[in-house]
Amino acid sequence: MNRCDKQQSNSQALGFAALMTIGCLGAPPAFALEALDPTYTFNGFGTLGAVYSDEDQADYVSSWLLQPNGAGHTSEWHGGVDSKLGGQLNVRFNEAFSAVLQVVVQRQEDNAWTPEIEWANIQYRFNDQFSLRLGRTVLPSFMVSDTRLVGYANPWIRPPQEVYQLNPLTNLDGLDLSYELEFDNGHNTLQLNLGQSDRDVVQDGETRGRKGLVISNTFEYDFATLRLMYMRAKIDLSIDLTDAIFGAYTTLGETLSTMPGQEGNAATASALGSRYAIADDTVELYSAGIKLEPGNWLLMGEWGRVPETGALANVQAGYATLAYHFPTFMPFITLAEVNGDTPSESGVATTGMPAPLAEEVNALNQGLNLLLFQASAAQKSITAGLRWDCYPGTAIKLQYQHIEIDDHSPGRLGNVQPGFTPGGTVNVFSTTIDFVF
Amino acid sequence: MNSTQGCKQLLRLALLATCLAVANVQAEVVVVVAANSPVSSISRSDVAKIFLGKSRRFADGSRAIPLNQSESNTAREIFYRQVSGKSPAQVKAHWAKLIFTGRGQPPKEASNSAKIKQLLTKNTGNISYLNLSAVDDSVKVLPLK
Numbered sequence: 241m242n243r244c245d246k247q248q249s250n251s252q253a254l255g256f257a258a259l260m261t262i263g264c265l266g267a268p269p270a271f272a273l274e275a276l277d278p279t280y281t282f283n284g285f286g287t288l289g290a291v292y293s294d295e296d297q298a299d300y301v302s303s304w305l306l307q308p309n310g311a312g313h314t315s316e317w318h319g320g321v322d323s324k325l326g327g328q329l330n331v332r333f334n335e336a337f338s339a340v341l342q343v344v345v346q347r348q349e350d351n352a353w354t355p356e357i358e359w360a361n362i363q364y365r366f367n368d369q370f371s372l373r374l375g376r377t378v379l380p381s382f383m384v385s386d387t388r389l390v391g392y393a394n395p396w397i398r399p400p401q402e403v404y405q406l407n408p409l410t411n412l413d414g415l416d417l418s419y420e421l422e423f424d425n426g427h428n429t430l431q432l433n434l435g436q437s438d439r440d441v442v443q444d445g446e447t448r449g450r451k452g453l454v455i456s457n458t459f460e461y462d463f464a465t466l467r468l469m470y471m472r473a474k475i476d477l478s479i480d481l482t483d484a485i486f487g488a489y490t491t492l493g494e495t496l497s498t499m500p501g502q503e504g505n506a507a508t509a510s511a512l513g514s515r516y517a518i519a520d521d522t523v524e525l526y527s528a529g530i531k532l533e534p535g536n537w538l539l540m541g542e543w544g545r546v547p548e549t550g551a552l553a554n555v556q557a558g559y560a561t562l563a564y565h566f567p568t569f570m571p572f573i574t575l576a577e578v579n580g581d582t583p584s585e586s587g588v589a590t591t592g593m594p595a596p597l598a599e600e601v602n603a604l605n606q607g608l609n610l611l612l613f614q615a616s617a618a619q620k621s622i623t624a625g626l627r628w629d630c631y632p633g634t635a636i637k638l639q640y641q642h643i644e645i646d647d648h649s650p651g652r653l654g655n656v657q658p659g660f661t662p663g664g665t666v667n668v669f670s671t672t673i674d675f676v677f
Numbered sequence: 678m679n680s681t682q683g684c685k686q687l688l689r690l691a692l693l694a695t696c697l698a699v700a701n702v703q704a705e706v707v708v709v710v711a712a713n714s715p716v717s718s719i720s721r722s723d724v725a726k727i728f729l730g731k732s733r734r735f736a737d738g739s740r741a742i743p744l745n746q747s748e749s750n751t752a753r754e755i756f757y758r759q760v761s762g763k764s765p766a767q768v769k770a771h772w773a774k775l776i777f778t779g780r781g782q783p784p785k786e787a788s789n790s791a792k793i794k795q796l797l798t799k800n801t802g803n804i805s806y807l808n809l810s811a812v813d814d815s816v817k818v819l820p821l822k
Contacts, residue, residue, distance in 0.1 A: 283776050328777060340779035359779060368733065378778070386778040393773040425722065427731060460731075535762065567764055629766035632748060633773075676773045 281330045287391040289322035289672035297661070300668050301654035302398055304617070305408040305441045306349050309655040311668070320347040322397055322672055326358065326389060336365045344389055349442045358389070358411055373416040380431065380456050381407040383467050383529035383542055391674035395538065395572050395627060397637050398670075400559035401652045402578035402619065406544045407471070407525055412437050412452055426461040437473075442654070445479030465531040470524070475549070477518040482551065485607050489513035492588065492601065501592050509588045512608070516585075518550035538563040538572075548581075551615045555580035568630070574623040582616040582648035585609055613662075619651030620644045634675045641668040706755045706806050709793075709816040714801040715739070720822040725761040727804060729771060730781040735804075743784035744796055744805040750789075756806040760821075 293300040293312035301310040302321050311318035324346035331339045342359040361375030378386050382404055387393035389410070398404075414435015421428045433454035439447050456469040493510030496502040529542035541560040548554040556579050563572035587605030590598035625639030645651040647663030708724055710716050716735050726732035727741045735741045746753040748765075757768050775781035787793045790811040797803045798815055812818055 281782055285773070285777060326777075328779070330776075330779070330782065332782075342777075342779070361779070363779070373779075387774050390773060390777045393770055393777060422732065565764065565767060568766060629769075632765060632769055635766075676769075676776075 277334070279332045281332075282327065283330070283676065284325070284327045285390045285392060285674075285676045286325040287322050287672050287674050288319075289391075289397065289670060290317055290319050291321040292317050292669045293666060294668075295653065295660075295664075295666040297657040297659045298650055298653035299655040300666070301652075302401070303408045304405055304652060304654045305447075306439070307347065307654060308349055308351050308442045312653070312666075313655060313657055320353075322391065322670065323347070324389060328359075338363045338365075346389070349440050350444075361416070368422075369420055371418050371420075373418075374414075376411050376413050377416045377433065377435075379407070379409055379412040379437065379452075380433065380454060381469065381471060381525060382527055382544065383465070383531065383540070385410070390676070391637070391672055392633070392635055392676045395540075395561065395563050395570060396574065396623070396625060397639050397672050400542075400561070400574055400576040400623075402576040402617075402621065403527075403542050403544050403557045403559050405617070405652055406527075406546050406555065406557055406578075409437055409439055409447070409449070412449075412454070414452065423461075426459065428460075429458045431456045431458075441477070441479070443479045443481060445477065445482075447478075448476040449473045450475075463533045465529075467527075467529040469527045471526075472522060472524050474520055475518060475523050476520060477550070482611055483517075485604065485611055486513050486517040488604055489588070489608075492604065496588075505588050505593075512585075512588065516551040516608070516612070518552070521549050523549040523552075536565040538565065538570075551612060553581040553583055553612070553616055555617060557617075568628060570627040570629075572623075572625050572627070574625075575621075576623070577620045578617050578652065580617040580649060582618070583612050585612060613648065614650060614656055616649040617652055618646030618649040620646075633677060634673065636671070636673050638671050639669075641670070642666075643668065705809055706752045706759065707809055707812060708756075708760075708804065708806050708819045708821060709797065709812065710804050710819060711797045711799075711801050712815055712817050714817060716804075716819065717817075718822055719804075719819050721760050724804075724821065728757070728784060729761060729763075729768075730775050730783070740802045741804055742800065742802045744793055744803055745784040745786045746790070746793065746806065747786050747788055752790075752806060752808050 291300055291311040295312040297313055299310040299312045299314050300321065301307040310321045324344055326342060326344040328340060328342040339362045340359055343355050344358045345353055345355045348354050357376060359376050359378065361373045361377050363371060363373045365371040384394055384399055388399055388404065391397060412433055412435040414433060416431065416433045418429055418431045435452050437449040437452060441447055450473065452473040454469065454471045456467065458465065458467045489509045490513035493506050493513060496506035496509055523546065525544060525546050527542060527544040532539040539562055541558065543558040545556045557577065559574055559576035561572055561574040563570050585608055587608055588601050590601050593601065621641050621643040623639055623641040625637060628636045630636050643651060643666040645662055645664055645666060649662060650656045650660060708719065723732065723736060728743045733741060754765050757763050763771065772783040787796055790807050793805045793807060794815050797805060
């Protein structure tokens with residue numbers, strides 16, 4: 241994937257997609273020539289939403305990594321948490337060859353409503369079993385990752401964040417190979433994704449994922465769907481503020497190593513500099529999901545786990561949703577929980593240090609623990625909602641979420657203020673109009 | 678009017694009512710292919726799979742191409758309820774899911790029953806559904822196994 245390696249910014253991603261499309265249109269393989277009669281279809285989706293939160297010392301956000309602020313502290317009501325507009329161009333060259341370009345406008349990490357290329361790939365279907373996609377595809381972390389941004393396709397306003405925010409990234413540049421098998425009443429899809437991902441994140445940060453590998457298997461039988469997934473990648477997460485803390489420990493280590501009697505503390509400081517930094521660290525994600533749709537009922541649950549990676553502590557999450565389809569109404573209820581550890585880091589001891597240095601070291605230790613606190617996610621919530629399919633292709637949704645935040649974490653809240661006290665409850669009311677066309 | 682006549686009339690009325698009721702409940706919408714299609718019957722679940730984009734083939738392995746009635750046609754709602762138990766909203770959401778995985782497009786739509794019949798005769802792989810009243814010699818009704 242040399243071409244992908246050079247891809248740094250979104251404008252280059254656009255060029256990449258255009259190049260692939262042009263490559264396909266301009267130089268079709270010989271066997272496709274005679275059958276080349278491309279059909280184009282355009283589909284769109286969108287959400288217009290507003291969220292209210294009663295927590296004034298932090299913001300309710302749809303992604304802790306990709307959304308800088310939201311409802312609560314920034315403003316009681318916020319329209320930029322769920323609102324988005326997406327367009328998807330599908331090109332079918334023949335039975336085997338097709339291409340997809342999906343562009344989504346939503347509020348980005350820098351608070352700007354910038355269009356981003358969500359997907360840009362070409363697909364080749366070898367036969368009924370094998371198909372290959374090359375380019376930018378979905379990062380299939382969870383059961384509804386494909387439609388994570390398409391509110392209309394989901395029962396809730398947004399997939400339960402306790403689980404879905406275990407991996408806030410949504411796409412991957414690389415290849416996607418899928419193998420499908422059909423049985424009498426069943427259907428099995430085994431999928432392999434290989435690739436990489438670059439993304440700007442909040443606080444002027446960026447993530448860089450390399451050597452990404454995703455293996456997932458989806459088995460559908462009658463009204464049941466069962467899915468298992470394993471993901472692994474090498475990641476770098478660089479945010480100025482956190483990098484400054486890790487850098488300060490490294491510098492501290494160097495300083496202390498020149499001071500007699502401080503050799504031990506010097507080693508501790510140096511170790512802390514790299515202990516929590518996320519640089520070329522292997523991150524893993526395991527997930528499992530089940531969906532049952534007997535008659536008008538919908539019962540759905542997912543579980544996921546990310547083992548400790550740098551400052552991101554070991555975390556496990558799960559949810560269960562129960563819904564019932566009336567002709568045009570669907571009430572639902574969701575229970576969800578995320579259980580991230582919060583490491584208590586004693587930092588570098590100040591014994592034997594001159595007072596001014598000890599003060600600085602104490603401040604640094606506090607900064608590190610604040611960072612570990614903010615990086616931790618632990619909360620429980622119950623959500624009750626109603627979906628109303630008021631018009632074909634349009635649904636209005638209302639949902640109320642009651643969150644109990646753990647006392648060692650800000651939960652899934654973002655833009656956490658110094659005055660925030662963990663351990664409380666947050667009430668969130670959201671409403672959206674979701675549409676597809 | 679004597680009692681025998683009255684009884685006969687009552688019986689006829691009852692029969693008529695039963696026929697109407699049966700027609701209303703079951704036989705209103707039927708699955709059809711071209712009259713010269715090699716397919717002679719199909720299971721309800723196979724029809725559902727073909728129309729929900731889960732399968733691309735008939736049981737004999739030949740390619741199946743579903744055709745939908747327009748969204749405003751009540752036959753469409755009745756058909757999807759019969760074969761899949763899904764409401765129009767559920768079907769729409771199902772297709773939204775498939776479209777936005779980039780892996781599928783809903784069946785092509787024909788504007789009316791005459792158009793459906795015309796398209797069926799053009800390709801024996803095509804499969805659709807009609808109000809029983811719209812069925813004629815150009816199409817073959819598939820009994821659902």
